[in-house]
Amino acid sequence: MSEAIEDMTAYTKMTDNIMYELCYSADTSLKKSRHIINRVLTRKLxxxxxxxxxxxxxxxxxxxxxxxxxxxxxxxxxxxxxxxxxxxxxxxxxxxxxxxxxxxxxxxxxxxxxxxxxxxxxxxxxxxxxxxxxxxxxxxxxxxxxxxxxxxxxxxxxxxxxxHEPKQSSRGAVKFGGKRKFPKRGQYQETKRVKLLK
Missing domain, CATH: 3.30.70.2760 (Alpha-Beta Plaits)
Known part of the structure; x- marks a missing residue:
């Protein structure tokens, strides 16, 4: 494969099919390559x-x-x-x-x-x-x-x-360790009601 770059005829024949040729090869020197390709195909990344x-x-x-x-x-x-x-x-x-x-x-x-x-x-x-x-x-x-x-x-x-720095999230909530802290719904509604009465 590394020598194919010197031969344009051989190089043009190297398509994605080379991956499957490696998978089906019985060559012991390609065992590590087959293992890596198998991990990719089975999504064991x-x-x-x-x-x-x-x-x-x-x-x-x-x-x-x-x-x-x-x-x-x-x-x-x-x-x-x-x-x-x-x-x-x-x-x-x-x-x-x-x-x-x-x-x-x-x-x-x-x-x-x-x-x-x-x-x-x-x-x-x-x-x-x-x-x-x-x-x-x-x-x-x-x-x-x-x-x-x-x-x-x-x-x-x-x-x-x-x-682990706090990240500013949407709607003004500060995110700590994946948890968002919002004001409680009842507290917000109560404040809004008092303002309307005034």
């Missing part, structure tokens, strides 16, 4: 544990990132670590700086857009680094989440989901 966020992505170099990934994988064999880098195609630069603009007054002359003309909605940050952590075995998910929280606390990292 990896469980999402949490996500590690960073205050300053620029401080995390490639060496540090490799060490973090290795340390996380050593917590338990069921942990799967996925490093996600989000940017606009230019990891460290503002993409607007690479765009050339033209005006109707002088259509043959290109110019760069100054910062004053760029929308204030756009943020100063152009990239983001995330580490997503998954669990292969659903039965170990809660235990591994506790271990991950301990590891992050010991190493000075923050978890996105594990922060």
């Amino acid at each position: 990896y469980t999402y544990i949490d996500e590690i966020t960073f205050k300053n992505d620029k401080q995390i170099d490639k060496k540090s990132l490799t060490k973090i990934q290795k340390d996380l994988e050593e917590i338990h064999e069921d942990l799967v670590v996925d490093v996600v880098k989000l940017d606009y195609g230019l990891p460290m630069d503002n993409p607007i700086d690479a765009v050339q603009f033209y005006s109707k007054d002088d259509p043959n002359k290109a110019y760069k857009l100054s910062k004053n003309y760029v929308s204030r909605v756009l943020t100063e940050k152009n990239n983001e680094l995330q580490i997503h952590v998954y669990c292969r075995n659903k039965d170990n998910a809660n235990d591994l989440k506790d271990r991950l929280q301990t590891w992050c606390k010991d190493n000075g990292y923050k978890l996105k989901v594990g922060q």
Whole structure:
């Protein structure tokens, strides 16, 4: 399969059918591949544990990132670590700086857009680094989440989901741990009745 990219005739024959060919293959070297495909087809997907966020992505170099990934994988064999880098195609630069603009007054002359003309909605940050952590075995998910929280606390990292910050919900209710707190129906009606009488 890896050599098919060099041969265009073989490459064009590689359709989605290759997945089923792997499933029906008796080759012992493809046992792990068959197991993964079978999990996908039977919807036994990896469980999402949490996500590690960073205050300053620029401080995390490639060496540090490799060490973090290795340390996380050593917590338990069921942990799967996925490093996600989000940017606009230019990891460290503002993409607007690479765009050339033209005006109707002088259509043959290109110019760069100054910062004053760029929308204030756009943020100063152009990239983001995330580490997503998954669990292969659903039965170990809660235990591994506790271990991950301990590891992050010991190493000075923050978890996105594990922060348990109150979230503003609809209709003015504040959400704590999945529960919404609203004023009681009777209290609201009584207040409304008193106002009408006044």
